[in-house]
Amino acid sequence: MTMIDPEAERKEILRHYRRLLRYAKPFLKDNDAKIIKKAFNTSLEAHGGMRRKSGEPYILHPLAVAQIAVEEIGLGTTAIVAALLHDVVEDTELEISDIEREFGPSVAKIIEGLTKISGVFDYGTSQQAENFRKMLLTLSDDVRVILIKLADRLHNMRTLDSMPRHKQLKIASETMYLYAPLAHRLGLYTFKMELEDLYLKYTDTDTYKDISNKIRQTRSARNKFIKDFLHPIEEELRKYGFKFMIKGRPKSIYSILKKIKKQNITFDEIYDLFAIRIILDVPLENEKAACWQVYSIITDFYQPNPDRLRDWVNTPKANGYESLHTTVMSRSGQWVEVQIRTKRMDEIAERGYAAHWKYKTEGVASGESGLEMWINKVRDMLEANNSDALEFMDEFRKNLFVEEVFVFTPKGELIILPDKATALDFAFEIHTDIGLQCLGAKVNQKLVPLSYKLKNGDQVEILTSQKQKPNEEWLQYAVTSKARTRIKDALREERKSKSELGRAMLENRLKQLEVADTQNNINKLQAYFNVPSAQDLYYRIATGYIDIKSVKEVIFTATAEKGISMLEPKSFDKEVQKIRGINSDMLVIGGDTANMENYTVAPCCNPIPGDDVFGFQTESGGIEIHRTNCKRGIELMSNYGNRIIKAKWTDQKELAFLAGIRIKGTDRVGLVNDLTKVISTSLKVNMRSITMDSNDGIFEGNIMVFVNDTGHLDMLMQRMGKVNGILTVERFD
Structure with missing residues (x-):
């Protein structure tokens, strides 16, 4: 047991506190230092005796969050005070009213936004999603809530080592799902990159170590x-x-991995592994001219790649980011990305919304920025959205965590929509009524369907008809939250009126048959026609999906025979397990070595023994096994942390699992024969399929093989890599 030295701890706490004051000193006014000291003492007393999982005094966490807020975001006194007190209402006996009395309404409002929701949640909704929605609601009052929340999350990720494995996975996935995109959207690029790298460190440790080495x-x-x-x-x-x-800065580890996967290349093939940033100290009025002059100087020495020029100086990103990017060819034959920006632009790029706000209040920037427009969109979305928390979260991510497309009305007004938005989204963005009556569109004078995906610079004219009504298919085309919400509302109204008509039709039919209109008889009809609710039954009758004449007396007098026989989901899963050869003794789930009959292997990531995995408890009570770096897994761990279960493979070797291997190389006669020899003869591995495609002397192939575990797969890939002509061998999901 480690001995605690109270004096050493007291000195450590004071060292952190003094460091915080040192960074805050340049902008402290009149009474600020006293207020910060009071907040520190309140937090110290409230958290007295509390410790983090690492064993260190709890007060070091709020101090670290306040340090990040001032040093890495550039926030002021109110934010420092709120950061120091951000956990006291949730974790101690202090209440919001106490905070308001001692520190004023601004600090109290921020802390109320930061305090997690407590209480009972509907089954199937996520507490995290509810918390996130509540936090966003505070955006309309004070964006510092989210900035401090991001600082809190960053410190939690930096100190994740001391947490148990299942908590690491949940927190890391939640971070990747919500907080990294949010940091990006608020312009905090350094936060975003560090959060992504830390996510990778805990969910795919080997890859993280390999790339960092x-x-x-x-x-x-x-x-x-x-x-x-x-x-x-x-x-x-x-x-x-x-x-x-x-x-000069290297790319983040996560972005390198993303590039390796997306472009199907090796680490050595990444040409823009690092970027060079030239930061100019020039007055605001000379910024654009200076950036372009420097671009001209660079391209005098090095040949630029015309496809890689990005001008965010004249058209800043929606999160306020301004910079001029070019990729040029060095004399040694390497491509180099060069970013040209001013000190003001660099501070906004590093500190995002906080820096933008600083320049706005100092009168350096004017007008409504893309970032403010985005925050206004968040407010509109929160007001218009009446769906459950998880659906809201999904809509929010789709609309507000993506790049934009810039299009124009016939009169030349600029409309900014999410990337992949369609002509239908454009119609709803102009006006709800135009959206509801939208027939099609003219883009650049040419007729296009509602599903047309808009491109930058498109000029769009919407065609309408008063006879037009939304249908279910529209939801497949609509991307924006505004369009989807309005379409769902219209469909709901339409469905409601149709259901009422269907009910009247059924009442008349039952009178003809002299059958009582009772709930019991309605239940019999639901069972016979296999519909989940009475409303669905009425709707299907009104739309002719169920012929009213097929409602006959026999339905109410005899037990109806079902026309279709289907495997129950659990039996179906067992059939799949039988085919794939998965034995229930192969996994230890939740630390229990008991025989787990009811689990399935997730088809989205196809885990095999040796992979780092977790279990997810499905609504039917079964357990689904995912790889920890599975994309679907990120969403599950983030939204349903309480249903995540520890899982690991045991050492059985006799069973075979399906895995995919992608190979690339130079084509030659006999290559496929050499590969199949390695697979079938040398390692006695069964192949399920092999596909090859050759073009101009280069071939790519996908091979599906049955292996025992990751060790077996690695050995096979190493042997295949030694075959003459093979350039790359990698596993794919």
């Missing part, structure tokens, strides 16, 4: 390359009298 090994060569690359540019910038600073 490769980055470390190439560091000295990279530094020399950057120095040589920049030498002529720096001389020229000085010649023109620019005041500037240059930063």
